[in-house]
């Protein structure tokens with residue numbers, strides 16, 4: 333099989349994971365900027381992280397024939413300090429022309445605070461000014477629905493943003509239709525112990541169909557499964573999905589969304 337891993341935090345994974353991804357048929361891995369598991373103490377920490385995402389990780393992945401792309405931002409978990417966020421956002425434009433940068437992400441909300449919303453708006457403005465794709469993180473706490481609504485409204489409020497150039501990630505049963513109704517793409521994060529399990533994701537696909545939906549592992553420094561996308565594809569096969577329909581979800585859809593960025597070119 334062939335598939336694309338659209339959301340993986342490879343900086344916190346071991347090199348063996350690249351081997352396993354490539355062996356399972358992964359054609360490209362995309363890494364949104366995220367929390368490191370601890371708060372960085374200064375904008376310089378983010379500068380180094382952006383260098384790691386745009387220089388070091390593509391080289392590490394290339395050893396296994398795997399193209400590595402990334403998204404840049406200050407993540408929602410570190411967006412409470414608006415001054416820090418402004419300083420980090422000011423660093424980003426110098427990286428946007430780098431050959432593997434796909435857009436701005438994963439932006440969004442964590443605790444749905446006023447400051448987080450302000451920083452989200454700054455990122456949306458940054459994406460609009462530089463004509464970038466957007467990848468959005470929705471909260472994993474109990475108020476995912478409220479957070480998703482706040483995010484959708486912040487994006488809608490900026491008329492420069494075309495809905496089809498935005499993917500809202502970590503959707504679940506109660507948020508997926510809101511996202512699709514606004515014309516955005518929706519991502520389902522597959523986790524063994526929290527977030528969306530493979531069985532729930534396939535239920536969602538059974539109900540809504542494959543249009544504008546993708547799946548990702550969002551594997552990071554926590555308990556997560558880097559190969560959960562191909563494992564879910566196997567589960568889809570068991571549940572009667574055709575090979576063509578599975579490939580559309582795990583390969584065709586991410587290719588179509590990410591292909592809106594001219595830098596996302598695969599040698600197939």
Ligand SMILES: [Zn+2]
Pocket residue numbers: 339341364366438550
């Ligand atoms: Zn993530």
